[in-house]
Amino acid sequence: MKRFNIAIAGLGGQGIITAGTILKNAALNSELHDVSGSERRGGAQREGYVEALVKYIFYDSLDELKDPRKNVHSPVIQAGGADVLISLEPIETLRAAYYINSRSTVIFSTSPHLPISVRMKKDTYPAIEEIVKELAIITPKIYYYDFNKLSIDNFGFLTPRNILALGVLFSKTGIPIEKEIVEDILAKGSQSENNLKAFYLGLTL
Amino acid sequence: MKNLFVDGKKGDRAIVLGNEAIARGALEAGIGYASMYPGTPASEIIIALDKNKSRIKNLYTEFSLNEQISLHGAIGASWSGIRSLCAMKNVGFNVASEPAHFLAYTGVKAGLVVAIGSDPGAPSSSNEQDDRWYSLHTYMPVIEPSNIQEAKDYTEKAFDISEEFSFGIMLMTPSRLCHNAGTLIFGDPKERDNIKGDFKKDPDNYLNLFSMAVKNHKKYLERYELLKRYTAASELNRIIKSDSRIGFISSGIIYAHLMEAFRMLNAGEHKILKLGITFPLSEEFIKRFFKGLDEVIIVEEAEGFLEFQIKKIAYEAGFKGRIYGKDIFAAYGELTLDDVITGISRFLKKPTPVYFDEALNRNSATCGRIPQRMGTFCVGCGHRGTMYSLLKAAGFSNTDGKGRDFVIAGDIGCYTLGLLPPYNAMDWLTCMNSGLSIAQAISLADKDKKIIALVGDSTFFHSGIPVLMNAVQNNANVLYIILDNGWTAMTGHQKTPSTQKDVNGSAIPNPVNLKDLLRSLGVSYIKTIDPNSVKRFSVLIKSALKEQGIKVIIAKRECILQEERRNKLMRLKNPLQKPEPQAIYEIQKERCAKCDECFVELACPAIQLKKDEQAGPSIAGIAKEYYYIDPASCVKCGVCYEVCPNSAIRKVEFNLTGEMDVKRSMGKLTELIITA
Numbered sequence: 001m002k003r004f005n006i007a008i009a010g011l012g013g014q015g016i017i018t019a020g021t022i023l024k025n026a027a028l029n030s031e032l033h034d035v036s037g038s039e040r041r042g043g044a045q046r047e048g049y050v051e052a053l054v055k056y057i058f059y060d061s062l063d064e065l066k067d068p069r070k071n072v073h074s075p076v077i078q079a080g081g082a083d084v085l086i087s088l089e090p091i092e093t094l095r096a097a098y099y100i101n102s103r104s105t106v107i108f109s110t111s112p113h114l115p116i117s118v119r120m121k122k123d124t125y126p127a128i129e130e131i132v133k134e135l136a137i138i139t140p141k142i143y144y145y146d147f148n149k150l151s152i153d154n155f156g157f158l159t160p161r162n163i164l165a166l167g168v169l170f171s172k173t174g175i176p177i178e179k180e181i182v183e184d185i186l187a188k189g190s191q192s193e194n195n196l197k198a199f200y201l202g203l204t205l
Numbered sequence: 206m207k208n209l210f211v212d213g214k215k216g217d218r219a220i221v222l223g224n225e226a227i228a229r230g231a232l233e234a235g236i237g238y239a240s241m242y243p244g245t246p247a248s249e250i251i252i253a254l255d256k257n258k259s260r261i262k263n264l265y266t267e268f269s270l271n272e273q274i275s276l277h278g279a280i281g282a283s284w285s286g287i288r289s290l291c292a293m294k295n296v297g298f299n300v301a302s303e304p305a306h307f308l309a310y311t312g313v314k315a316g317l318v319v320a321i322g323s324d325p326g327a328p329s330s331s332n333e334q335d336d337r338w339y340s341l342h343t344y345m346p347v348i349e350p351s352n353i354q355e356a357k358d359y360t361e362k363a364f365d366i367s368e369e370f371s372f373g374i375m376l377m378t379p380s381r382l383c384h385n386a387g388t389l390i391f392g393d394p395k396e397r398d399n400i401k402g403d404f405k406k407d408p409d410n411y412l413n414l415f416s417m418a419v420k421n422h423k424k425y426l427e428r429y430e431l432l433k434r435y436t437a438a439s440e441l442n443r444i445i446k447s448d449s450r451i452g453f454i455s456s457g458i459i460y461a462h463l464m465e466a467f468r469m470l471n472a473g474e475h476k477i478l479k480l481g482i483t484f485p486l487s488e489e490f491i492k493r494f495f496k497g498l499d500e501v502i503i504v505e506e507a508e509g510f511l512e513f514q515i516k517k518i519a520y521e522a523g524f525k526g527r528i529y530g531k532d533i534f535a536a537y538g539e540l541t542l543d544d545v546i547t548g549i550s551r552f553l554k555k556p557t558p559v560y561f562d563e564a565l566n567r568n569s570a571t572c573g574r575i576p577q578r579m580g581t582f583c584v585g586c587g588h589r590g591t592m593y594s595l596l597k598a599a600g601f602s603n604t605d606g607k608g609r610d611f612v613i614a615g616d617i618g619c620y621t622l623g624l625l626p627p628y629n630a631m632d633w634l635t636c637m638n639s640g641l642s643i644a645q646a647i648s649l650a651d652k653d654k655k656i657i658a659l660v661g662d663s664t665f666f667h668s669g670i671p672v673l674m675n676a677v678q679n680n681a682n683v684l685y686i687i688l689d690n691g692w693t694a695m696t697g698h699q700k701t702p703s704t705q706k707d708v709n710g711s712a713i714p715n716p717v718n719l720k721d722l723l724r725s726l727g728v729s730y731i732k733t734i735d736p737n738s739v740k741r742f743s744v745l746i747k748s749a750l751k752e753q754g755i756k757v758i759i760a761k762r763e764c765i766l767q768e769e770r771r772n773k774l775m776r777l778k779n780p781l782q783k784p785e786p787q788a789i790y791e792i793q794k795e796r797c798a799k800c801d802e803c804f805v806e807l808a809c810p811a812i813q814l815k816k817d818e819q820a821g822p823s824i825a826g827i828a829k830e831y832y833y834i835d836p837a838s839c840v841k842c843g844v845c846y847e848v849c850p851n852s853a854i855r856k857v858e859f860n861l862t863g864e865m866d867v868k869r870s871m872g873k874l875t876e877l878i879i880t881a
Contacts (some may be wrong), residue, residue, distance in 0.1 A: 012580070023219045024386060035220070035222065036353060040328065041245075047810055048580035052386075067473065068445055074465040074542045075458065080564030092823025094575050098568040101560040114814060116360035116626050117577045119805050120603060123576035138567070160839055 001066055004176050006054040009096035010088035011047055011113055015162030019086070020052025021130065022189075023086050026181045038075035045157070047113065048175040049092065053077050055071045056176065084173050086165050088147060089113050097135060105141040107165055107171045113150035143172050145205055151198075159191070160198035167202015179203070210253060211260045211830045213391035220390045223382040224249035226353045227320050230360025231262065231290040234316065235395030237402075239283035240267040240275040243696035244294030244669065245329035246380035247322030252293050252697055263400035268699040271637075271667045272301035274747045276319065280304060280373075283317040283409070285402035288364050292320040295637060298336045300668070302343070305373070309344040309425040310418060311410050312371035316364030316425035319345070320376040323420040325506050326539030329380070331617065331634055331749045333537065335507035337377055340484040344429055347484040348441065349457035355388045359441065359481060361392070366482075370432045372425075377483075381508065381539070382458045414543050420869045422711035428487060437490035441481025444494055451553075452476040452494060454511060456483050462545040463504050469546060469556040473620070483511060486758035495526070502552060503530035530648040539692045554727050567835050579625045583809045585840035586734040587762030588620040591688055592628040593807050593848070597655065598750075603627045604801050611655045612647065612749075619662035619695045619764075621689050631659070645672075646682035655750050659683045663701040670726070677727040677755050686738070689719060690764040698767055708771050712779075719759055728757050736760035753765050765840060784860045790839065793832045796853035803845040803854070804832055812839035812845060 008024060010016045016062040017039055017204075025036035037053035057073055059065045079102040086091035086108070093108040100106060110128050128144070135142050145168070147161040154160075162188070170179045184194040209219045210229060216283060221229065227250050231239065241251040244555045255266040260576060265282075269275035279291035281495040293301060305319070316498040324330040339349045346366065349361040356378060413421055419634075436442060451477055455463045460479050466472070478494045495501065501519075503512045512530035519528055533548045534540055543565065550557045577619070582589040583704055599609035603626075615624050615631030624631035634642065641658040648656050660669050665687055693699040698708075702717040723731050730752055734742050742760070749756045776782070792803075792812070803812050834845070834854075846854045 011578070019230065021220060021386060024388075028218050028388065030218065036385055038381050039222075039384045039386060041384055047578060049578050064458055066444070069464065072461050072464040074382055074462045075387070075578045076351075076462075077563060078465070078469065078546060079543050080558075080560040091575050092578070094571060095578075097453045097571070098564055101564065113810075114237075115576045116808060118580060119808060120627055122626075125576065134571075150836070152552070 001060055001070060002058040002176065003031070003198060004056040005099075006056075006084045006086065006088045006175070007077055007082040007096055008052045008054070009066045009092045009100040010050055012050050014050070015159065016050045016052050016088065017041065018164055019162040020054050023054045023177070025185050026058055026177045028182070032065060033057070033124045034059070034061070034071075034073070036073060036075050037077075043103060047115065049095070051096070053185060055172060058176065058200045066094075084175070086169060088161060088165065091115075091126065093173055094126075094131055094134060097138060100138055102121075102139055102140050103141075106139060107143045107172065108166050109161065109165070110144050111146055123174035126146065141172075143168060143205075144194065148203070155194055155198070160165055160194050163195045163198035163200040166203070167199045168205050169202075170199075208257065208260065208506060209391065211257050215391060217391040218385055219389055219391070221384045222249055222352065223353055225253045226389050227292075227360045227376065227378065228253035228290075229389070229391065230319065230357035231288075231364075233392050234361040234364040235288055235397065235400065236290050236364070237287035237290035237400040238267075238279060239290040240278045240289070242269050242272045242275050242297055242300075243693050243699045244322065245696055246295050246324060246383035247292045247297075247320060247378075248696040248699075249295050250290070250322075251382070251540050253292075262397040263399075270702070272297040273303060276301040276304045276634055279310075279317055279319070279445050280308065282314070282402070283315045283373075284319055284407075285311045285313050285404040287289050287363070287400060287402050288315045289317050289838050290320060290360075290855050291317070292322070293323060294876045295323040295334050295336050296332060299320075299334075300338060300637070305339065305343045305345060307413065308373040310413050310421040312428075312879065313367055313373055314405075314407075315369035318360060318363045318367060318374040318376050318809060319373055319600055320360070320378065320815060321709070323377060323379045324383075324814070327378055327526045331636065332645050333507065335510060336375065337483060337510045338508075340375060343371050345484075346370070346432060346482060347375045347377055348481060349377045350481070350837075351457050351460045351479070352382070353385060353389050355481070357389055366432075367436075370428050370435070372428065372432065373713070377457065379458055385458075387596075403549040404473065414843070415600055422624060424539070425568055433485045436482045437487035439482060443479045443481070443489065445477040445479070447476040448476040448881060449473065450497060450499040450754070452478065452498040452501045453504060454478040454480065454501060455514065456480040458510065459508075459540055459545065462542045463549070465542060466546040466549045469561075470550055470553070470557065472549060472553050472555050484514070486514050486518065488522065488607065489513060490520050492522045494706055495519065495524050495737050499526045501526060501528045502533065503528065504534060504545060504548070505530065506534075508536045510619060516663035520873045525792075527641065533712050537611070538739075579675055580622050581625070581808065581810060582619065582622060583765055584838050585765040585842040586619070586738075587690060587710065587760060587765070588623060588688060589807065589809065590736035590739050590742065590762070590844055591659075591686065591760050592623040592630045592696065593741045593844070594746060595629060595630055595686075595737065597739065598743040598746035608664055611657055612644070612656035613642040614656070615682075616640035616658070616660045617686070618664050619690075620659060620661055625660075627805055637664055637667055638672050640673045640688070641669065641676055641683060641685055643682045645676040648871070655684075656682070657686060657746070657750075659686050659688060660725040662687060662689040662691065662703045662713045662719075663699075666702050670722075673723075673728070673755070673757075674726050675718060681755060683759065684746065686746075686758045686760055687719070689759050689761045692764045692767055694764040694766070698764065706771070708767055709712045710771060723757050728755055729754040730754070731759070732757075733759040733761050736762050737842055738845055739847055756780055765842070766829075769840065786858060786860045788843065788856050789836070790841065790843065791857070792832050792834055793853050794833075794853055796851055798851050798853065799832065802848050802850055807845060807848055811835050811840075
């Protein structure tokens with residue numbers, strides 16, 4: 001059995017759940033592929049924490065698929081159990097760093113969204129350099145971009161930022177999914193032109 | 206495009222939510238009735254059916270006014286021979302518990318399943334209650350799927366069990382399963398052509414009074430014994446055999462955590478009992494599992510419902526081994542995968558991997574340092590206007606550290622978020638309509654306090670009308686603010702009786718006239734205001750508080766998300782229509798005194814802080830910062846423009862003539878218009 005775990009974190013309205021759903025749909029083609037993963041949707045309001053987990057399971061054989069000790073999977077990722085962490089908000093990357101280990105890849109957006117406690121000057125928002133420094137203690141594989149700016153500069157609006165991150169996921173990590181499958185899903189979905197463009201742009205970052 | 210939820214056939218695969226899998230299971234079981242009062246995490250169960258109903262033959266769906274009505278409705282459908290599904294959140298069952306306590310007495314005709322979304326860790330609830338305990342007095346059997354596939358398969362099976370033993374079934378799924386999205390393999394749905402109601406009188410079962418009730422009580426206890434025997438042989442309860450003298454018992458999503466923990470810890474092949482039906486338990490079956498075991502570990506969330514039942518069986522069976530449960534796993538909070546891994550690791554003395562320990566330790570070290578993020582209102586939401594007006598009327602200010610002397614009663618809905626900083630605008634929050642209910646008594650007990658109770662339109666219609674009547678009849682002295690946004694917004698925008706217009710623009714027939722309703726309840730002080738007119742609203746609150754008795758202010762503004770959706774649809778439908786006059790707002794750096802009125806007191810998320818890179822490093826190398834309105838988030842509600850004490854926010858109107866009127870705008874504003 002092979003497994004590949006991806007944690008996607010961010011805020012309500014950033015397309016976190018959508019990004020997770022796209023990745024999950026990429027695992028539908030084989031009987032021996034399974035995928036699940038819990039979502040945190042509590043933060044449907046603006047500024048709430050949102051999370052989508054993607055757990056790929058690739059069985060070696062039908063016997064393994066039928067073994068009751070092997071075919072049941074928790075919908076969540078254990079501490080340190082993610083191969084990749086994608087985050088669309090800097091401090092949410094630190095919060096979700098709970099999921100990563102020394103071999104994980106981290107992809108995150110540098111556009112901050114200040115929590116109320118920072119507005120009220122009860123907390124301070126760390127500098128991006130500090131965040132990177134803190135992550136670097138855990139893993140050397142850290143990629144960060146201003147996805148908000150890239151999105152506005154290339155498309156004029158913020159929506160494609162999650163797809164940009166998916167492009168980076170395919171260029172910088174060993175995700176065991178063919179990128180053509182994701183292209184196919186994007187091509188069939190809504191906003192396909194922009195999304196494909198964003199995905200290709202992400203691949204080049 | 207093919208809609209698998211409706212058209213899926215046996216063997217089709219799709220990514221679905223746990224909630225959608227339950228809905229599909231009900232569809233495969235041939236339901237004809239589905240109802241709920243919306244509540245996270247269960248809402249998508251009925252949403253999935255409701256949004257597809259035009260494509261599903263003979264399906265009735267209803268978002269009922271409350272859970273009691275919803276369950277009664279499902280009972281009526283069942284008695285008419287139609288399989289019915291009723292969904293609700295954990296605390297919703299408290300409201301539905303009265304009909305639930307009669308369901309065993311009367312029995313069902315067609316299968317009836319109550320799908321309950323529990324919420325351990327309370328990410329979207331006001332408590333963590335485990336509704337499985339209700340089964341001990343309602344005698345409703347409890348079925349717990351542990352993954353998405355079982356969510357569908359067990360739901361379908363639940364209807365058969367319901368019919369065979371004439372009980373309503375509780376299908377329990379925690380938020381971790383409701384909102385788990387993954388692979389589902391479909392089955393074939395039942396034929397839908399013959400779904401048709403045919404109510405037949407059944408006085409023997411449906412009439413419950415005096416000895417008739419006692420007779421029905423005896424009858425269901427007999428059915429319960431038969432059901433127990435059935436559970437011993439049911440495929441929903443499974444023993445995974447082993448020679449180990451240690452046995453584990455679990456159910457639902459926690460079983461999935463447990464199996465993953467075993468694999469991760471290489472914890473050997475112990476004997477496992479996976480319970481799909483967790484009430485009732487068959488004594489014979491549990492005794493069979495005990496055979497050869499010295500130690501039994503029950504792995505479950507919350508207070509130990511399985512442990513309670515299994516220890517009783519063990520005592521009666523004279524089991525000599527030890528039984529562990531809540532002494533290993535906490536009875537509060539979500540029981541996470543990590544909690545299960547840690548508990549099993551300690552019990553079996555199998556070390557956890559180094560990476561796991563490092564991540565856990567790191568988390569406890571960083572947890573307190575990262576600024577907490579709590580939800581707030583959407584940009585343009587009328588609730589922000591209400592909270593701000595309320596606090597201004599009370600003389601409250603974060604920046605001055607001034608307190609407020611008003612007592613504010615909270616209630617359940619989007620506006621509940623007003624209890625969080627920076628508003629801190631609630632003094633209690635428990636259950637639906639606890640706001641005015643408790644406030645009216647305080648107003649009678651402590652006559653010196655100024656008391657305001659908040660309620661949303663959906664919560665008011667849920668069970669607030671009797672509360673208000675009670676308050677009027679008993680001369681309570683409370684200002685009652687109904688935050689009427691026209692929708693049950695928090696759970697995905699279901700209609701309420703005050704919804705006037707659908708998102709597609711069509712008028713809703715027979716909306717309740719809230720003012721007429723209030724008048725007929727005996728309320729004489731009724732005012733309506735737009736909550737985003739914050740200055741007027743705060744003056745109104747102050748003057749209302751000077752009056753005696755029950756005063757009602759209707760803070761009326763439609764949910765901004767729905768309004769925006771409708772506008773977007775209208776623009777798509779009528780691309781040639783002249784654009785409505787609009788305004789854009791910009792903070793003028795040079796005039797802004799950073800007084801924090803818009804940034805902290807109003808706390809609109811569209812107002813943000815930016816480093817002034819052009820200004821270069823100033824004193825001590827810190828770049829100057831300024832506030833600005835993010836054009837990508839701003840919905841032009843104009844509240845910040847109204848609250849700014851320094852007139853630092855500029856309003857630019859355009860489209861006044863039906864065309865872009867950018868003449869008055871500066872260079873920067875032109876750019877804003879394009880992105881807006």
